[in-house]
Amino acid sequence: MIALLQQLTQFLPKDSVLLTDEAVRPYECDGLSAYRERPAAVVLPNTLDEVQQVLKFCYQHKIPVVARGAGTGLSGGALPHKAGVLLSLAKFKRILAIDPKSRTARVETGVRNLAISQAVAPFGLYYAPDPSSQVACTIGGNVAENSGGVHCLKYGLTVHNILEVKMFTMAGELLTIGSAAYDSAGYDLLALITGSEGLLGVVVEVTVRLLPKPEQAQVLMAAFDDVIKAGSAVAEIIAQGIIPAGLEMMDNAAIRAAEDFVKAGYPVEAATILLCELDGNAEEVEHQIGQVNQILRQAGATEIRQAVDEQQRLQFWAGRKAAFPAVGRISPDYYCMDGTIPRKHLATVLGRIAELSQQYGLVVANVFHAGDGNLHPLILFDANKAGQLEKAEALGGEILELCVAVGGTITGEHGVGMEKINQMCVQFNSLELTQFHALKKAFDPDGLLNPDKAIPTLHRCAEFGKLHVHHGELPFPELERF
Amino acid sequence: MIALLQQLTQFLPKDSVLLTDEAVRPYECDGLSAYRERPAAVVLPNTLDEVQQVLKFCYQHKIPVVARGAGTGLSGGALPHKAGVLLSLAKFKRILAIDPKSRTARVETGVRNLAISQAVAPFGLYYAPDPSSQVACTIGGNVAENSGGVHCLKYGLTVHNILEVKMFTMAGELLTIGSAAYDSAGYDLLALITGSEGLLGVVVEVTVRLLPKPEQAQVLMAAFDDVIKAGSAVAEIIAQGIIPAGLEMMDNAAIRAAEDFVKAGYPVEAATILLCELDGNAEEVEHQIGQVNQILRQAGATEIRQAVDEQQRLQFWAGRKAAFPAVGRISPDYYCMDGTIPRKHLATVLGRIAELSQQYGLVVANVFHAGDGNLHPLILFDANKAGQLEKAEALGGEILELCVAVGGTITGEHGVGMEKINQMCVQFNSLELTQFHALKKAFDPDGLLNPDKAIPTLHRCAEFGKLHVHHGELPFPELERF
Known part of the structure; x- marks a missing residue:
């Protein structure tokens, strides 16, 4: 294998081909560090011509290829293949x-x-x-x-x-x-x-x-003593035809962690906060701020604050944007989930997550893009305590299956990668997975590009053994069907 | 063949299977009547179960299937296959x-x-x-x-x-x-x-x-003595971040035909008119109407009119919406094209179409979605005059190739169907067409669904013999590359 891979230096500069265990180690995982694997080789081509030659070589010799950008992904999508080439595209920066x-x-x-x-x-x-x-x-x-x-x-x-x-x-x-x-x-x-x-x-x-760039951007921060009220405010904003530039929600655990970290000015007693940003021309923004203010009040917000200047606007957002690292400060480890649900099921799903959190004995902090129903539950755990990692993974799996059950999907924006490949068996039936595989074959007949990711084999699904619950065949009778 | 197709009545009611020449004739073309073909059978299933059985039957016996909705398509996409089943979905109306x-x-x-x-x-x-x-x-x-x-x-x-x-x-x-x-x-x-x-x-x-539904909608109609000025107004509206609900352009031939037909109130002397509709809440619309008014004035509009009431707004649109039949009144036949170009090439492309119109000796009326660069040149001809149909088709082909040359595409919204299948050879190279065929195979390995449409075989392209001019390898040196 190494002898074969050394041939890569025939069309790449020597320093663009990494073969030693030490040299390839920095590429062993992406942003999801729970999965690690070292590739047989890393290549760092400098030109499109070199990329093409690497691919032709690997295609000819049936060597798996995993492409990699910055490696910031959160689902193990850029995890290397141990018998394959990791194709870094880092040099294509123009x-x-x-x-x-x-x-x-x-x-x-x-x-x-x-x-x-x-x-x-x-x-x-x-x-x-x-x-x-x-x-x-x-x-x-x-x-x-x-x-x-x-x-x-x-x-x-x-x-x-x-x-x-x-x-x-x-x-x-x-x-x-x-x-x-x-x-x-x-x-x-x-x-x-x-x-x-x-x-x-x-x-x-x-x-x-x-x-x-929009002429103006303005943000409102609203506190609620109850997540259901916040959820109904979200529904009403959208129902009135307002499309905010951002509409984000955080629960108490996330609020406390973020406030402790960046002093964003959040009310730490609130059950939930909503951040609603509106952008556009000045008249439009002013009009919509008025509308949203009224909706928030009617939905029962206990406090509504409008950023008084650009600095405060950025401060309000700083808390939200730092929520993941903030949670990282209060827990040895956390597992960031990424499911999407139809907006109207927000309150139900959050309630069920709270139950699951109790059942598993693990704290879950919720941060999410409320406007489009994309949830990011953060499961807090300690990998050094025996069994906690497995518990966190099992809880995460249940949350994803809950998303599917209400008509949603197991990924909003982080992808399936390695992390959620089993849950794909829950979301799709065997006919649909077979269609995916046929389509993959149309582009990559030998299955060399990023193998074992994103689309599970039917064999894997049979082993995983969970029921396919496509589009609202609900395992939880209390949830209304979409 | 007929004996085989008669078996369809085993799982469809008798009156849902049409086999006689007379019964299938209404299905011989879609909205593009230049192509006609009679299918071997027409089926009109009543349930999804019947649709499934028809497909399984045809799949088993390798019979081509063409699905059909209302048959209003303009590219021959629903043209039947003479040895195939025309699958009408007209009964699925719930x-x-x-x-x-x-x-x-x-x-x-x-x-x-x-x-x-x-x-x-x-x-x-x-x-x-x-x-x-x-x-x-x-x-x-x-x-x-x-x-x-x-x-x-x-x-x-x-x-x-x-x-x-x-x-x-x-x-x-x-x-x-x-x-x-x-x-x-x-x-x-x-x-x-x-x-x-x-x-x-x-x-x-x-x-x-x-x-x-938007709270309010308002329309402006502007006349120009020069298409380049109208084109620059379009560019400036978009550049200012205004997204009109509609932004349509008509040239003098189209204006005259429409005015003559529906009395929309258009200025018949204008070289071009622009219709710009803005919708949203009242403040937003008022603000944007002011902005657009100023842009139109600065771009050199010779006349700007705002619809005084809802009736006039609808009247302004009636002219645009009736443009195709209006042109049908002034010419025995017309051929409606549908190409899309990057907006900034509007003036250049219109100039070139005018040259081609002269060269072929056929009038071209231009009606188009200016905002998104989707052109609908209408080529006027008389099919009863020897050679005019062929001339119109050749001119149409040149217009589509022009669209590809400036970085556009041969279809905006009408599809490729039968009509533009040769021009697909101009838009895509053999690698890309091969990829399309592989993808088709992943869904329909025997090529039974709507055969010979939309994606040409490499053989057909070789026969057509036109150069592939993908993405701006310009045959017209005077056009700037995208």
Whole structure:
């Protein structure tokens, strides 16, 4: 194997091929450190030509390939294959073109999410999807995971903000997918590739849509003594046709952790807080702030505060954005879940999570994108205490199955990767999984790209043995069907 | 063959199977009457179970199947196969569920587009995509073609307004695709199926998103003596971050035809008119009307009129919506094209179309969704004059190739069908077409669903013999590259 992999230096500079155990160690996991694996080799190509040669070589010799951006993923999607090549795209950092008139930018796959917005800022533009990891994560990784962020309620996920990608197939063929126009002929491969977690191809270039920076942004923070009241406020905001730029919810455990960490000014006694950001032109924002204020009051908010200036607005958000590390400070370990549910089941699902938390004896802090029903329950545990990791994983699995049961899905924006592959058996039936495998074969007949991730084999599902509960065949009779 | 097809009556009521030449004739074409073909049989199943049995039967006997909604398509996508079964879904007309709280409706595939908005109107909601054929066209057909309409600039195409579909594969297996939640795990089959022109499966149920009706809508009509000025007004409206609910452009030939037909109140001397609709709450609309007014004035509009009341607003739109039949009144025949280009090339492309019109000696009237660059050039001709049909087709082909050359695509919302299958060879290279065929095989290995449509064989492209001009390898040096 090593002798074979050493042949990679025939078309890559020597220092772009890492083969020693020591050299490949930094690549052994992504942001989800619970899973670790060392690849047989890491390659760091410098040109598209080198990427193509690596792929052709691996295709010919049937060597698995896992592509990697910044490695900030949270589901083990970039976990290396021990008999495979880890293909790092870190060197593809150039912004190739900015077209302020068409409001697009064409960038290489390794460009960081935030770097796009920084580069186009002089034109008054920005790139809307803003995952929490946006300082570090790359646009190629964003495409692989169909990343969202606080603003995706109003501005959409990655799939809604890209126009065209250039992608290598496993055989090393370069495809151009999508177009600069509003729609494209042929099958919609752009949406298919987006969120496919590196199983269908290696994206090397992305043309993104840019948006003009809104004239104004304003945020309201509301406290509630009851999560159901907060949930109904969310429903009413949306029902009135208001689309906030961000609509986030945190429960008491998350509020306390965040306040303790960054002093965001949150009321630590509140059961729940809602953060609602509105953006647009000044009149529009002022009008909507008035509407939202009234809705929050009517829903029974115990306190409503409007950021008095830009500094306070950023402070309100700082607490939310630091919620994960803040929870990390109060617990030796935490397990961040990522399920999405139809908004109307928020209160029911939160109630059930509280029950499960008691049952497992593990604290769960809830932080989530309330506007689009994307939950991030953080399960607190201590991996050094025997059995706690397994308990946390089991509790996490139950939460994901609960999301499916109310008509939701096991992932909002973090992807399936390794982490949630068993829960895919709950979400999809064997016909649907078979269709996924057929589709994978159409791009990668030998199954070499990112093997064993995202789509479970039927064999694995049979072993996992959980019932398929697709779309609301509810195991919990108390939940109303969607 | 007939003996075999008669077996269909084993699982369908007798009057749901049409076999005589006379009985199948009404199904020989869709809205594009230039292509006609009679199917071997027409079936009109009444239940999903019957649809499944028809598909299983045809799959077993390798009989081609073409699904059909209302038959209003404009690219021959529902053209029958002469040795195949035409599967009419006309009887699936039930609205299955309306959920005003989640703002969704679940409907059968044969429900008419407008019937959805009518059914949900009592809840203050509507379904946004509004193709011109919305009175007649079905939601299943909308999914097959990824239909747009006047409002898609602001509210998106069909793919942006549906959440879940139930679909039979050619083998008769029922898949549920998508979910009621914001995102879904697994490959994004929902986007893949949408716009796949009936080649991947037969959609039988659709869950659509609904939107609250805007508080107010207002329209401005502006006249220009020069199409370049109108084009720059469009660019400036978008550049200022205004997203009109509709932004439509008509040239002099289209203005005269429409005015003559419906007396919309258009200035018949104008080179071009722009219709710009703004919707939202009253303050927002008023503010934006002011902004747009200023932009239009600065761009050199010779006349700007704001609809004084709802009746005049509808009258302004009546002219635009009747443009196709209006042109039909002044010419024995017309050929409606549907290409999409990056907005910034509007003026250049219109100039080139004018040259081509002169060169071919055929009048072209231009009507289009200016906001999203979706052109509908109408080529006027007389099929009774020898050679004119061929001339019109050749001119149409050149216009589509022009769209590809500037970085656009050969279809905005009408689909490829039979009509534009040769131009697919211009838009995609052989690698990309091969990928499309592999993907088709993953759903329909025997190629029985809607054969010979939408995706050309490599053999066909070799015969067509036109150069692939993907993404801006320009045959016209005077056009700037995207």
